[in-house]
Amino acid sequence: MAERGQHPRVDWPARPDTSLALNRMGTFDWDLDSGQMHLDATALEVLELRPDEFTGTPAGLGARIARGEQDRLDARVTEALEDGRSHYGAYVRSRHRDGSPGWTHIQGSILRDPHGRPYRVIGILRDAAHDPGEPGAGNEQVEGRRRMTGVVERTTAILAHARTVNDVTDVLKDPEALGHLGAVSVMLGIVDGGRIHLVAEGQLGSYVPEIEYTRIDARLPMSAAVRTMQPVFLASREEFEHGYPQLWPYIEPLSVRSGVYLPLVAQGRVIGALGLLYTRDGDFTAEERNLLVALGSGIAQSLQRAILFEQEHDLAEGLQRAMLPRRIPEVAGARIAVRYRAARVGRDIGGDWYDVIPLGDGRVGVMIGDVEGHDTDAAAVMGQLRIVLRAYITEGHTPGTAMARASAFLRELETERFATCTYADIDLTTGMAQLVRAGHLDPVVRRGDGSCHRLQVAGGLPLGLPARDPGSSGGAGGGGGGNGYPVTSVELHPGDTLVLCTDGLIERPGTGVGGERVPDDEAGMRELMDAVRAGPVEVEELADVLCDLVGDAGGGDDMALLLLRRRGTPHPRGGGPLRHRLMPGDPDAPAMARHLIRAAVAAWGAWDQADEIELAADELMTNALVHTDGVGLVSMRLTSEGRIRIEVEDTSSALPRRREADDWAVSGRGLMLVDRLADAWGVEPRGGGKCVWCEFAVPLRGDA
CATH class of the missing domain: 3.30.450.20 (PAS domain)
Structure with missing residues (x-):
């Protein structure tokens, strides 16, 4: 054959x-x-x-x-x-x-x-x-159509959950999404002014580094898509080489043979472009082009949502930072730590706040509060309320009066919002703390021996709500007892830690009637107290531990936390404050005050300065009795700087001034005398009146 x-x-x-x-x-x-x-x-x-x-x-x-x-x-x-x-x-x-x-x-x-x-x-x-x-034309067409349609469906489903630009760019790297398009390189650019910022490149095989910042008028396919608002289809390597020579050096060493650049258009405005590069030759069919355009439209809508969300988030975050204190001051005699965590729902902003107010002479005011709501309005109300409450406290109002005035202020804003708050005025010299609570959580204290319990603080209504008793005074001039906000006094010993927080820290998901989930605050409070009891001593470390309690279980509410740990007092034994009330018409009151002052000076080891101190105190008391009609209060204490400080409070808002008296004047030399005798003196507003003070530096001796 x-x-x-x-x-x-x-x-x-x-x-x-x-x-x-x-x-x-x-x-x-x-x-x-x-x-x-x-x-x-x-x-x-x-x-x-x-x-x-x-x-x-x-x-x-x-x-x-x-x-x-x-x-x-x-x-x-x-x-x-x-x-x-x-x-x-x-x-x-x-x-x-x-x-x-x-x-x-x-x-x-x-x-x-x-x-x-x-x-x-x-x-x-x-x-x-x-x-x-x-080969396989019929099956391939059906398979290709099914694959492309599936890509659009999967990508749309994933993009429905994208909240940030990073979420959108992650889609480019998801093998269940754009990876099935068969592209070896996927690029996303965002229009930024007159440029295109390349923010993502899907790592699917090859990287084509179009310049990170590309001008819109550049001779590049992505720029052309943005400029014309029309997709650019490149069916061969020759079209890359002759149409875009600036890009060709990056394409030439790769196996890329075709590509498409889609403008991302949202509400008639180009916000970016999507680039896809392939290893296959040939024109894109009409069906492929339609699917790619639909894909670009879906990505554009998600990208616009993400950009708007990030802009709103940045605005909200900036507003939150502006409303909260920019820094927490150092306070002698205490360690303080604060934390704020935004809600994971809504606009990542809320009405929770904290504040620390140095009051001088070993005293500090700390507060924490929560305005209803999680939006920019809640943050704005929070900022106003925090500032006005700080102002009332700095003016010298008692804690109850400051809280009552803040409540009246919030009502006058007519925001239909209410707020809860706890404020503590702490004398770090003696450890005495005056606490007032307006519908807020009870504070928690951890003693130096490790025990932990809730402080039962008498409370009033949340701020902004009308008082229970129509006749009670909630406005300016309200007192500490009849204003609806009673004050509770507690003592913080050296080593004790005061814990103030908002309910976002203790809310835990629970189950209610009919399977409805309701917050379980009691379980959260028990968990908080267990963590405080077993946590580290240092307040910064303890604050981190408490923030971790929220974890994945919370997040529905924002959270604020303030920790204050009292350090050991540097004062010698007998350095506690002296207080004596001056009643009008009582001729013995000044003499008794002078006697107590002299005895205290002797006890504090400054006997050789007793005459000067007593004389300066007598001048301040005389001014209060002669020039005012109300009750005066004289107090004296040894400060942490080793100074004896004398304060005389009265009910007159008129500020005294130092003036020169002529030879025949019978008055006007008091403050001149105080100025010569004392190391420092000054005047502070105190609520409806004022406080005139002076200080003497004294050397502490032996067993003082």
Whole structure:
């Protein structure tokens, strides 16, 4: 028999391996348990792989099958394995060694154990270049349409939960989203003024570094898409080279053969552009173009939402920072730590606040509060309320009066908001604290021995609500007892820690009637007290521990926290304050006050200065009795700086002034005398009156 062409002699009938080899059909054997895959010599020849290039696993096919095609093939195999089928088949686009495109058909038979578990796949891999017509055209079109539609659906679903620009850019790297488009590079640019800022590049194989900041008028495809508001489709490498020479040096070394740049348009304005690069040649079909445009529209809407959300978040965060104290002052005799955490819902802003007010002479005021709501209005009301309450306290009003005036102020704002608050006026010299509570949580104190309990502080209504008793005074001039906000006195010993917080720290999800979830504050309070009891001594470390209590269980409300730990007092024994009331018409009151002052000076080891101190105090008391009609209060204490401080309070708002008296004047020399005798003196407003004070530096001796 004559030989036909150049084919070698073939036995009759031909063996199976000869038939497969002549028709460029190779075999593969895939062990699903170990992941190992064997390709025979013909299969390696079909894929144009040398034996040393193949890794022995399905991943080794990546050198000839593009990533997108691999993903599609994996999806087909997974579907067959999970559906219990015994066979599967698929056409995939492949690349020859020289980079030219090709077609490969893969068909596999699935082996299962008696329980139906797949453990092995044995199949055929063949060159489909000579199939009639376009290989697998019908199935490929259906598969491509299904894949593209699925990409849009999955991407839209993921983008529905995107709140920030970072969330949107993460979609570019999600293999369940844009990865199935078959793109080897995905880029997102955002319009920033006259430039495009490249903010993300999906790590799907190749990086094409269009300049991080690109001018909109630059000769680049992304700039052209933004400039014209029309998509740019590039079907070949020649179009990249001739149309965009500035970009070509980055494209040339890559396997990129086509690309599309989509303008991201929202409400008629271009906010960015999306770039997709492919390893396949050819024009994009009308259906592909429509799907890509729909994809760009969905990304544009999500990107606009994310940009607006971040702008609003930045505005809210800036407002929150402006409303809260910019810094917490250092206070001698105490360690203070504060924390604020925004809510995880709403606009990441709320009405919780804290404040620390140095009152001088070893005293400090600390407060914490919560205005109803989680929006910019709540933050604005919070800022006004915090500042006005701070002003009332600084003026010298008692804690109850300051709280009552703040409540009246909030009512006058007519915001229909109320607020809760706790304020503590603490004398760090003696440890005495005066607390007033307006509908807020009870404070918690941890003693120096580690015990922890709630302080039962008498409370009034939340700020902004009308008083229970229509006749009670809630406005300016209200006293400490009849203003609806009673004051509770407690003592903080050295080493004690006062814990003030808002309910965002203790709210925990609970269950209510009918399965409705309601906050369980009691469980949260028990958890808080356990954490305080077992937590570190240092307030900064303890504050971090308490903030971690919220974790994933909370987040529905913002939270503020303030911790104050009293340090050991530096004062010697006997350094406590002296107080004596001056009643009008009582001739013995000044003499008794002078006697007490002299005795205290002697006890504090400053006997040689007793005359000067007594004389200065007498001048201040005389001014209060002569120039005012109300009750005066004289107090004296040893400050942390080693000074004896004398204060005389009265009910007159008229401020005294130092003036020169002529030779025949009978008055006017009092403050001149105080100025000469004392090391320092001054006047402070105190509520409806004032306080005139002077200080003397004294050397502390031996056993004072």
